[in-house]
Amino acid sequence: MNDAETMIEVVDLHKHFKDLHVLRGISTTVKQSEVVAVMGPSGSGKSTFLRCLNRLEEPSSGHIYIEGVDILAPYIDINRVRTEIGMVFQSFNLFPHLTAIENIKLAPMSVRKLSDKEAVDRGMALLEKVDLAEKADTYPEQLSGGQQQRVAIARALAMQPQIMFFDEPTSALDPEMIGEVLDVMRNMAKEGMTMMVVSHEMGFIKEAADRILFLVDGEVVEDGTPDHIFNRTTHERTLEFLSKII
C-alpha cells in the first residue's frame, strides 16, 4: 500500500459527552479519491465522528492524521486544516444576511486573501458547476432547499479543499430536490474528490461509494464495499438496519 495516498487516518478515536460514550475507539483510513459512506442507525455517532475529524467537536482521545499530520497536536492551526476540508451540513447553514455569491466569496477573501474579483470569478464558476449561476444575487431565504444545499456545496468547494465531508446533506430536503444535490455530489466523486458522506441514500451509495463504514453505538461493526454490505453481509445488526431502510 502506498502511504502517499492516505488522506485521513483515524486511530482509536473516543468521544465522551459528559457521561455518554459516543465514539468507542474508531480506527480507519481513507485514501485519496476514495468515497466513503458512513451508515448506521440514528444515535450511532455518525455525525459526531465526522465532526470530530475537523474538530468541530473536540475528540476525547485518539489520533487523527490528515495528509499524515496529527491535527490534534498543539502546534496545529486547526483553521488551516479546516480550509483543506470542505463541510456540508444537514441544515445548509448558509449565512442568511449574505447573497449566494457573498456566501461563497466570504471565506476565500477573508481566509485565502483572494481579491474580490478572483473570489467572484471562482464563485461564479462554481455556481455554474452546480447550475445556479442565475441565482448568484439572491438571498438564501428565496432559494429552495435543494438550491440552498447546492450553494452550500459551492461555498465549501470555493476553498479548493482536498477532502469533502457531507453530514446528511439530503435529509432536510423534499424528495424532488434530493436528485439535484446527489447529481452534484456524483460529479464531484467522478472528478476524484476524497469524500466522506453520512447518508442513507442507497442509490447514490451503491453507485458512487467505494466503501461503507457501518457504525453501531460508536463502533465500526463493518467496513466493506457496497456490494459486500448490501448483498453478502452476514452481520446481524447490519441486516437488521438494512431491512428497515430498504
Place this chain on the structure above:
Amino acid sequence: MSTRPDNTHKFVRTHPSWSVWLRRPPVVALSFALLASYAVFLLPSAETESSLLFYLNINLFILYVLFCTGNVLADGKKPESLKMLVALALIAIMCWLFYRYSGAEWHRLREFFFNWEKLQGKWWILWQGLEVTLLLAFISGIGSVLIGLLVAILHTLHSPTLNFFLRVYIDVFRSIPMIVIMVFIFFALPFMGISLGSIVTTVLALSLGYGAYATECFRAGIESVHTGQLEAARSLGLSRWKTISKIILPQAFPVVIPPLTGILVAMLKDTAVASIVAAPELLKRARELYTSETNPTPLVAAALIYLMVLIPLVRVVNVLENKLGKKRSR
C-alpha cells in the same frame, strides 16, 4: 519506509493566535498576579479626593478585572471548578470595590435604612398606600384594555377618516411620557375649566396612555391571524361581527396575552408616578412618612414592597414571552 513528504508545514500555526496564547495557564496565572499587584499598589485609597484620575483609575481596574475573568470564563477547556472560583472572585471583587469606594458609612445602614422601630404602628399607612396603588392599577387596567380593544376593533373597519383619528390618538399617547400626561391633566386642564381629582387624573392618564399601547398589542394580535382565516370565515357567510368574535379574537388572544400582561405590569409600575399629582398611593405615603420621621426607612420599605409585588409579575411576563417566542420559532 514512508514515501509521503512531510505535510506538517501546511497545517502549522504561522501567525500568533492571541486567543490561544492568552488562555495558556501561565499567562492566565500572570494576568491574575498582575491584577493582585494592581489592587495592592495602584488602586487609590478610599480617602483620596475623588478626581477624574481617581475614577479613571478605578474604571481601568474594573475593565482589567472583567478582562481577566472573562478570559477564563470564555474558555471551554478550563475545568468547571476553576471557572466557579473565578466567578466567585469576580463577584467578591465587585462587592469589595463598592464597599471601599462608594463612600458609604456602613454603620448607619441599620439606623437609617432598616430602622423598623420607626415604622412600628405605621405599617397600616403603607398598607393603605399599597391598596390605593393596586386599586388604581386595577381600574386603569380595565380601562386601558377596554380602550385598546375598542380602538383595535374600530381599526379593522378600515375607514380612512376614522383610522386617521385613531392613529393620532395612538401616536399622541405613546409619545408623551406618562408623567407629562398626568401633570398636564392635573395642572393645565383646571385652567380650561376641567378640574379632576388626583385619583381620577391618574386613572384617566393611565387608561388613555396604556390604552394606546394595548391598542397596538391587540392590533398585532388581530393582524397575526392569517388573512386566509378571514376569507374562509367570510366565504362561509359569517357576518363581520361573527368573524371578529368567533374566528379572529379567539385566535388572536393567545398572541395578545403575553405582551398585554407586560403592558399591565408596566402600568402597575407607573402608578408610582401618580405620587407627583398627590394620589395617596404607596410612594406618596412613604414620602410623607419619610418627611415626618426624617428617616428614609419608609422609602426603603416601599421599595421592598414594590419589589415583592413586581418581581413575581416580571418573572411571569418573562415566562409568557419566552413561551410565545418558542411557539413562533417553531
Place this chain on the structure above:
Amino acid sequence: MADPASNKNGTARLADLKAKAGYVPVIRRNGFVYAFLSLLVLYAIFLLPAKGSPETLDLGRIILFCLLLLVWAILIFTDELKPEKMKTVIVFTIFIIAAWLYYRYSTARWGEMGFLFFNLEMIQKAWPTLVEGFWTTLLLAVCAAIMSTIIGLLLAIFRSFENRVLNFFIIAYVDFFRAMPIIVLMMLIYYALPFMGIRLSAIVSGILALGLNSSAYVSEIFRAGFLSVKKGQIEAANALGLNPIQTMRYVILPQAFRVVIPPLVGNYVASAKDTALASSISIIELLKAGLSQKSLLANPSPLIFVTALYLIMFVPLTRFSGYLEKRMKASQRQVRL
C-alpha cells in the same frame, strides 16, 4: 347530498333567501339611522341640562347622551354598505358635538383662553429656562443611554459564559431593576442614600437611576441577539476556516445586529421619555422647567408648550422605532416561509 332531508332543508333555506333578497336588517336601514338621529336631536333639545356646570344627576344625562351618540356612530361605521363620505361626515359631526358639549358645560373662561394657553409673551419669558431644561433632558437621555449600553453589553457577555454563580447574580440584577419603578429608584438614590453618606448630585442620581434601569433591559436585548444566531452558523464559519474574530465580524455580529437594533432603539426612546421622571428629584429638565415657570408666571402656557414639545420630539422617534420593529418582524416572517 346523500341525506335527502338535509337536501330538502337546503332548498328550503335557498327559497327563504330568495324571498329575502335585498333584505336589510332594521338597524341598517337608512330610515332607522335617521330616526335615531332625530331622537338624538330631540334628546339634545329637551333632555340635556342647561348651560353651566352640571349637577351629578345632570352629568348622568350628559353621559347617556354621549353613549347614545357613540352607539349611533358605531352602527354606521360597522356597515360596509354605507358610503365612506357619510362616515367622514359623521366623524367630524362627533367632533363638533363634543366641542359643543365641552363649550356648554365646562366652566372655562373663554375670554381668557388665548391669554392662558397660547400666550407667546409668557413663553418668551420662560424661554431661557425651557431651553436649559431641554439641554438637561438631552444630557440625561444621552448619558443614560451610554451607561446602559456599556453595562448591558457587559452583562450580556458574562451571561453568555453560562456560569451558574454569575448567572444567578446577573438574573437577580436584571429582575431587580426591571421590577423597580424608576421614580422609586430615583427617590431612593437621591433622598435615602445621603443618609448613608453617599451624596450624589441630583443630575448624577437621575442618570444613575435611568441608566441602571435601562441597562437591565439592554442586557436582555443583547442576550436575545446573541441567542438568535444559530449554532449551525458558527459551525459553518468554523468549517470554512474563519478564525474567531472573522467569525464574529462577518457572521455573528451582522446577524445579531439586525435582531438587536430595533428593540435597542425602542429602549433608548423609552429611556429618553423616562427622563421626565427626573423632575421628581428637582432636576430642572424640560417638564420641571415648564412646571416651575407655570407656577412662577401663574399661567399654564409654558406647560402647554412643553407638552407640545414632547409631542414634536417623540412622535417621530416612536414612529421610527415602530417602523424598525415592523421591518424586523417582516424579515423574520420571510425567513420562516
